[in-house]
Amino acid sequence: MSVKKDFSEGPLFKNILIFSLPLIFTNLLQTFFNMTDIAVLGRFASSSSVGSVGSTTILVFLCTGILIGFGSGVNVIVAFFIGAKNEKDICETVHTSAIVCLVAGFLVCAAGIIFSRSVLNLMSTKPVLIEGAVLYFRIYMVGLPALAFYNFGNGILSAEGDTKSPLIFLFISGIFNVVLDLLLVIHFKMDIAGVAIASVVALYVSAFLVFIKLHRKTDSLALRFSKLKVNKSKLFRLLKIAIPAGLQNAIFGFANLFIQIGVNSFDASMVVANSAASNSDPLVYNIMSAFYVACSTFIGQNYGAEKKSRVLKSYFISLACSFCFALFLGILLFIFGRNFISIFISDSAIIELGMRRLSIMAFSYCISAFMDCTIAASRGLGQTSVPTVIVILGSCVFRIAWIFSVFAYFKTIESLYLLFAFSWTITAVAEIFYFARLYKQKFSVSALK
Template identity: 25%
Template sequence: MTVGSPLHQITKFALPLILGYILQQMYLVIDAVIVGRWIGVGALAAVGASTSITFLIMGFCNGACAGFAIPVAQAFGAKDYRKMRIYVANAVRVSAVIATVIMVLSLMSCHRILQMVNTPTDIFHNAYTFLMLQFAAIPLTFGFNLLSGQIRALGNSRQPFYFLITSALVNILLDVVLILFCGMGVAGAGIATWLSQAVSVALCIWYIHKHMQLLIPQGDERRYDNRRTSILLNNGVPMGLQFSITGIGIIMLQSANNALGTTCVAAFTASLRIKYLFTCVFENIGVAMATYCGQNLGAQRIDRVTRGVKDAICLMLAYFVFTFVVIYPSADYMMQLFVDSGEAAVVSNAAQYMRINNYFYPTLGLLTILRYAIQGLGFSNLSMLSGVMEMIARCGVSLWLVPAIAWTGVCFGDPIAWIMADLFLIPAFLWVQRRLKKKKVIQLSNN
């Protein structure tokens, strides 16, 4: 990604990511469709009641793994393969510890967490069952994100895409078998997700050993390296905390929404499933920017960073136009996938949420591009602060706007958070850009 057209390189790298995550979101949509249509609105609400909690914990896992991949990408861009493998070995070691600790603490706190977010009594048992199964899969989530991130750090985004396809198909098949034929209900949805993630981890391990042995540490490269571990943690922990801090705001918002009743919880669940199906494209353009900026920083091609950001913004805006053309006229019909047309309140609320959020997608796209670019350039603490801005905004919405205007306030929760983050990220990126250019000038003058 250090040569050629930035737009071509970013698009080429991002496209498999986007397709893979669309498939991943599709099987989450199918989960919700099967649960909502064949079990009922209450079960759909139970699956969605813990969405924000899952985002908080899984978000930390995903963010940390993305951060661990940045030093790998930088070392690969600099063609220092020994250092790259030392990073790989220490990332695996650190990830195993973190994943185990998070899983144990999450399982121990599950009941209390659901109480804290005002989970309605009539769906509490199913919500608890589903969330426990999600928490049990944390090591698998960590494993897939870590290994796929290391594969992508070398510029290969196709294989993780193929693995997600396989995982999605396994998940859909297991949903049908466990929910429709075995009658396992919400528990069947959780078990299907757990087993499909195990398949994706196994495929990553197989592929690295078979085709990417450049990533496999040898001899003393496997030893614990305190300095490299510190660098990994300095990249991974802020990125993980960024998602978790954002997740705190989402929990506050969902808690306020849960207090509005089961109808609003079901509407929130359905709209989020479709929303993530569309917004995962913005997220993965951002992920591509992290690798792009990391490799170009390692190769000392700072001039390409600005060009890459501009091209990514153009790509994002083109996609926004597509989403608007699709979502605005079709939101009500999309929501009827999840519940019977007779559930008019659920359909109407969910469609309103989709349309309001869609108006603000450009602010989300700018957020992901700048945030991941800053992370790829090694300034993860700044991106974490943007997560703080999102958290503050969502907390404000949940404390004041939702009590004032109920469901409409919930609909504006994310857009207000995106705007607040952008107000921080735009000047932060300009500052990072100036600092790196100044540093390069100094290095050239010294040489």
């Protein structure tokens, strides 16, 4: 078996940075291309179009988060078997995961299309925005099978240390996205439908490129039609990690639906301002998530290789990097927030409304590093069920309770946005306690290296 990188050996800090940098650029490209949709609509369509697409953001995150969870499961399992140097298990995991991820993609796609209008109505989406929101969301859902396959392939490639290929694939698909955005919105006047179609095409381009990469491989990571079958033991192992991981992401999405309902209780200008300002979220989160992938991958390989001290060091290095990056980006967003929001909307009054969100979130992002990186560390050790329960309590139940108590009492947009920092803090403390216990449990049975 030809494995590009063995993370159970060598300097951790250097390797984590080398591993994460291509992921950061990949995620930045993804963020840039997603922002292009909003920016093109804001400049060449109308503010209501921006509001319509922005109204679906949390719902899109809920659906895509489930599929990202499956990709995370693939990453952890493949990384573990690479660390254990077991070619047969790697091959069976690859082909089982391909089937499972595609099935998940089609199921989420169908559910999204069927229930889109009902859910958007439950979210109290403004009447002036809902038709555009339903149109965008339904078209975007068509791309979810492709997204599911891309996440599957990305999980495999990152598990073996190849984070450059996804960067190249995303760059190519992103070019398609931008060109089609401009062509369909400016030339063909397709407005919301135009940016949605552009996104779907880009998703299928990236999925196709991942398929070609995996199909051309000659080692145990190679994808072959003749070997596509479900291995029961690998299926259960994948679902054990993927379902809780996907559920964690879906829980955030579900809880954030209530936040969107809170935003929708204000006037249309605030809804548009929130849509524009919230573009900072994926910018920061996606950079931080590169270190979470590194955390799971490095811990997964070192856990498979039974390297106790390297597991803990991988966690602390990943946590420090994600925290520092988030703090740095938050400071930049606080200083240049108005310039950032003006990329998506030109109305000065709406920009000022957007700053009410950005001024709070800018210094809250770094708190989430303690929560998400610790969840990634537990996932690297093969445990996701308990972290999921903690997330349900700390980031779902708590947020909903906050909305119906603190926000209901103060009725200000600031009281709504502050729940992010408080929920992240509470969840992080609980996740850290659990990981510390899990680490001791995993490495107390036998004397490991």
